[in-house]
Each structure stands twice: as structure tokens, then as C-alpha cells.
Amino acid sequence: MAVADEGNYSTDITLDETDERLPLLLSLLEERGITWLERRRDRFTDEELEAAHLLVV
Numbered sequence: 001m002a003v004a005d006e007g008n009y010s011t012d013i014t015l016d017e018t019d020e021r022l023p024l025l026l027s028l029l030e031e032r033g034i035t036w037l038e039r040r041r042d043r044f045t046d047e048e049l050e051a052a053h054l055l056v057v
Helices: 022-031 046-051
Strands: 003-005 008-010
Touching: none
Parallel strands: none
Antiparallel strands: 003 008
């Protein structure tokens, strides 16, 4: 969903780091002079969580 506020647009996009579309998206943003905020979150499978004695996040 995009939100317009006096010419500013905001949207959330969630892509995996290995998504082949990611470089294209970043390239298009850069071409158009659009700044972005990137957040990375580690995701763990149930098996990984069960095997971890201590998981520091």
C-alpha cells in the first residue's frame, strides 16, 4: 500500500535477500533519486530455533 503526503510516498516492501528482483528495485529507486530505508530481519525456522541453545538477536 502506498501513502501520499504532499508529494511524499511511503510503502513497505518485503523481499528475501536472494530475490532476483531486489537489484532491479534498488536500481530503479536510485535512478529516480528516491531515498529508502532498509531494514533487515533474521528469520529462523522452527528446526533452527529448537537446535539453538542460545540465540542472540
